[in-house]
Amino acid sequence: MKVFDDKHIKNVVLLGSHGCGKTTLAETMLFEAGLIPRRGRVEDNNTVSDHHALEHERGSSVYSTVLHTEWRNYKINIIDTPGLDDLIGETIPALRVADTCLLLLNAHHGVEVGTDLVWDHIAQYDRPVIIGVNQVDHPNADFDATVDQAKEHFGNAVTVMQYPVESGEGFHRIIDLLKMTMYVFKDEGGKPEKQPIPANEKEKADALHKELVEKAAENDEALMEHYFDKGELDEDEMRQGLKQGMMKRTCFPVFCLSALRNMGTGRLMGFIDNVAPGAIEMPAEELVDGGTLPCRADGPAVLFAFKTVIEPRSGHITLFKVMSGEVKEGADLVNDNTGSAERLNQLFILDGKERRPVERLVAGDIGGTIKLKDTSSAHTLHEPGKAIKLRPIAFPEPRLRQVIKAADQKLEEKLHAALLEIQKEDPTIVLTYQRETGQQIVGGQGDLHLNLLKWKLNHHYKVDATFHAPRIPYRETIRRSAEASYRHKKQTGGSGQFGEVHLRIEPWYEGMPAPQGVSVRDIQEHDLPTGGKLVFCNCIVGGVIDNKFMPSILKGVMEKMERGPLTGSPARDIRVVVYDGKMHPVDSNDISFRIAGLQAFREAFGNADPQLMEPIQEVEVRVPADLMGDVMTDLQGRRSIVMGMDTQGRYQIIKVHTPLAELDRYSTTLRSLTQGRGTYTERFLAYQPVPAELQHKLVSSHKEDEVVV
Ligand SMILES: Nc1nc2c(ncn2[C@@H]2O[C@H](COP(=O)(O)OP(=O)(O)OP(=O)(O)O)[C@@H](O)[C@H]2O)c(=O)[nH]1
Ligand SMILES: [Mg+2]
Structure with missing residues (x-):
């Protein structure tokens, strides 16, 4: 394989909505350069890029694929990305290493939802962009309308470099506004014949050429002066100006393509060679x-x-x-x-x-x-002896979280190992383990993403996985103090059991004063594994309960706190004051005090105005302004509190605080409410009380576990 020097390498990432023709274009670029003898077709499962079994089964790209082509003396590395938004985890690393984005638009769909979504990522990475209007041969293609939409969505930097003399089935001629020539293609595409611009196109071509020259000149004072003096720029000067415009993102040149019929690819590759910035020209x-x-x-x-x-x-x-x-x-x-x-x-x-x-x-x-x-x-x-660390890659948070289990319980470990492997390949698959529910949760970008995960598990790792909604990690606490006592007594045959505990429970808060009206012997503060605190005070006087039984009482209390009395969810932020009790000289033992502690706590909890707490998420929804009403109504139906609204270009940003319980499959709902145009992010904010009515419902549907003695 030939080694190319740093001045002759261009890295281009192919981006665009699902089905706009990225994989077909990549195939055509390789064919046109003579690197493959025949062109594969996505439908025939024989393209260089879509080579995975999963891609063949779906008939579209699922992975980002690296390819290369050679045009003139240059090597063009191409990264073909999948257009589906659920697969953004494939696209982001490609964007990170590419120096130029080739954004494909579909001439019969114009700017699509997927185009807008990927545009946001391009903007974040601040990369130069070439726009390729593809499928100009399609019967419903409309090049001009597509360019107008591009201008509307991406601004005035959108600059026409070429236009088709005719869009649709008859498409075979492209007028190039830099070279001021017309390319005429044979039916099978390939190398076009160059012809002068016909008289009836001259006026339009001249006007667009002038716009292009002005665009090229505007980034460089010397060029601008030159243009004012001569009224024209030569081809090299235009290339120089356009390159600067691309790097400053004041110019997104638009090309005209039929990837399927191999029209326009050679000229596009020539432009990438000559104008698109290479890695050595990009900012450090x-x-x-x-x-x-x-x-x-x-x-x-x-x-x-x-x-x-x-x-x-x-x-x-x-x-x-x-x-x-x-x-x-x-x-x-x-x-x-x-x-x-x-x-x-x-x-x-x-x-x-x-x-x-x-x-x-x-x-x-x-x-x-x-x-x-x-x-x-x-x-x-x-190389050894250096200390150089490049910035990491930021991936979006999961938009859909599901409990994942092996269909066959025996394969649970195998499933876990497989998920860890897949995560290395796809950082947008996020695994978390919910301790209190013992559930393994997998987060992904949407239903499709998780379906593909299921496919990979099945076919590559031979594990069948099931998915279902995770349980909401409620917490339980109390709102006032209460006392209770419990005597555990058992007299069966030989040795009996006896333990009696009197305790008070109180809502705990940071900086709380020491218990009043009792003599405190010991205070222990326990950080609970599921969050919050248990403060345990030994206030026993006169040795009514031996010190050695205190850990058993604590154990009983902890046990009930782990699976709280209301819904079996962990209890938190409670102070327990053990102030009295009784022992039996023979029958008292650890288990008796554990049970007495647990039961006394349970009873006191019931009288302490217990409160169920739910996780609240901080949610930011981004929707096109015209869909704002529907999305807002839906959010209000989800017990959301609106925190603010913002305008971001053509989008409205809605900031709300919403209970996690109300966000089940929200990504799917938002997609259907907005035809995929709305996106959102969420992150945990805090625990807040569940409204009384809902608490009543949740508590009555939970049957408390019997105490195991
Ligand atoms: N008429 C016409 N059809 C095209 C053209 N380019 C691609 N197609 C067709 O559009 C469909 C999708 O093409 P792909 O190359 O798979 O599109 P993609 O952008 O890679 O799609 P994803 O990988 O799903 O994002 C296929 O049926 C192609 O044959 C074109 O220039 N003209
Ligand atoms: Mg593809």
Whole structure:
């Protein structure tokens, strides 16, 4: 495999809504450059990019795939991403390492919901953008309307570079406004014939050319002056101006394509070669500990591992971008995140599933290796003796959480191990364990994401998993103090059991004064594993309960607090004052005092105005302004408290506090309320009291466990 120097490498990520033609375009770019002898089709499951069984089954991309093409003297690394929003975890790492985004629009759908969603991510990464209007050959294609929508959604930086003489089935001619020429394609596409712009298109082409020249000139004073003097810029000057515009994001050049019929790809690749910024032209990477790392071939060797791919047979493949310097096969590096030494035993570039060995890779290039010991996604590897750590990759929080179980209980451990593996590949799969319910919760980006997870578990790990809604982690507490006493007495045959405990329970709060009216011998503060506190005061006088039984009483109280009296949820923030009791010289033992403590606590709890607490989430919903009413009405039906509203471009941001219990499958509801245009984030805020009526309902539907003696 040829080694390209840092000046001849371009990294492009293909982005766009589901089905706009990214995979088809990637295939065409490889074919047009002569790297593959024939073009595969997504429908025939034979494209280079969509090579996974899961992608074949679905007929669309599920994974981000790295490919490369060569056009003239340049190597263009392409990362083809899946367009479905649930698979954003695949797209984000690709965006992180790409230097230019190629955003595809579908000429018969215009700007779609998926386009808008991915646009938000592009904007966060502040990357240069080329817009490709694809499917211009489609019978319902409308190039002009698509460009108008693009301007409406992404602003005036949208700049037409080309337009089709005719959209729709007859599409075969493109007018290029930089070269001021017309490309005429044969039916099968490929290399076009260049022709002069026809007279009836001249006026339109001249006007658009002028706009393009002005756009190119506006980023550079010297160019602007030049333009004023001559009234024109030559091609090179235009390229220079457009590159600057792309880097400043004041220019998003628009190209005209039919990926399916191979029209427009060659010219697009030529533009990527000549104009799209390469890694060495992009701003230096910011480092975690301050400072920056410019992408230079003569800098220290630094790699950024952006993705882990798990191949069932060959194990983990680590995909990386060379952020600086160069690496050779066999290089010894250090992982800055773990401190581990790593050797690049193999060095290759990837074209879908094909690995092509390469002797070395230089700054800006993308490659892969296998069998790294201790390297995960977003880790930095560098030559020994340096301390360089690149910023991590931020992934969105889960939008759907479900309890996951192995259908066959015996496979529970296998399921857990499989989930840990999958998580390495897909950081948007988030595992949590809910201690009090003993439930394993898996978080993902939506129903589809979790369905794909199920598929992977089934097919790659041979575990069938079931999903269901998690139990709400309620908490129980009290609102006033109450006293109770309990005598546990059992006289059966030989030795009996006896223990009597008198206690008072009180709502605990930070800075609470010591118990009044009793003589305190000992106070213990326990941080509970499920949050909150239990403060346990030994106020026994005259030795009515021996000190050695106090731990048993505490144990009984703790047991009831772990599975609270109201709904079996953990109780919290309670002070227990044990002030009296009785012992029996022979029959008193640990178990008697444990039971007496537990029962006394339980009884006192019932009289202490018990309160069920529920988790409240801080929720931020982002919806197009016209859908705000419906979304708001729905949120109000979910016991939400509106905290504020904001405008962000064409969107409204609604901030609410909503009980977790009301957010079950909210992502699915929000999608259907907004045809997918609304998004939201949520995070835990605090525990708050459950309203009385609802508490009554929850308590009556819970049957308290019998006390096991
Ligand atoms: N008419 C026409 N159809 C196209 C063109 N490009 C792609 N298609 C078709 O559109 C469908 C989707 O194409 P893909 O390449 O899978 O789209 P994608 O953007 O990769 O889709 P995801 O991976 O799901 O995001 C396929 O049926 C393609 O044949 C085009 O230029 N013209
Ligand atoms: Mg695809």
